[in-house]
Amino acid sequence: MPFESLKPKVVALLANQEQTLTKKLTAVCQLLKQSIDYYNWVGFYFKNGDKEELKLKAFAGEPTDHVIIPFGKGICGQVAVSNQNFVVPDVKAQDNYIACSLDVKAEVVIPLFVAGENIGQIDIDSHTVDPFSKADEDFLTFVNQSVAQIIKKKDF
Secondary structure: OOHHHHHHHHHHHHHOOOOOHHHHHHHHHHHHHHHOOOOOEEEEEEEOOOOOEEEEEEEEOOOOOOOEEEOOOHHHHHHHHHOOOEEEOOHHHOOOOOOOOOOOOEEEEEEEEEOOEEEEEEEEEEOOOOOOOHHHHHHHHHHHHHHHHHOOHHHO
């Protein structure tokens, strides 16, 4: 797994003072999608103001119609409510799954906390059944913790 070698690259992308938050997040999405062969779509969703919904802020992969996701709907919406990691080895087995593409076979969503508040999440879709391990969860938690360090309230 290239996770350890990717950590300093993630930190470097987020430290780029020349780019906006959205551009930094997009660069992280692109790095993860290009570096991990079973990460076929990578995106960051964030709470949309005071609304009980998530809004897509940055992604790498095929465009999605799911730019807004209500809390509780789909895997992302469930994580917005539960505040827990959600690994879905096979999306066909999930009743509350929102299909982004027929190619998606598995998904992992990790909440992003700032000052103890769940403000968003990273969402990974894979075209492979059951590709995600504890190492993926740990790495994506690291990514979110790194993102949390550069987020300011004015960003939302």
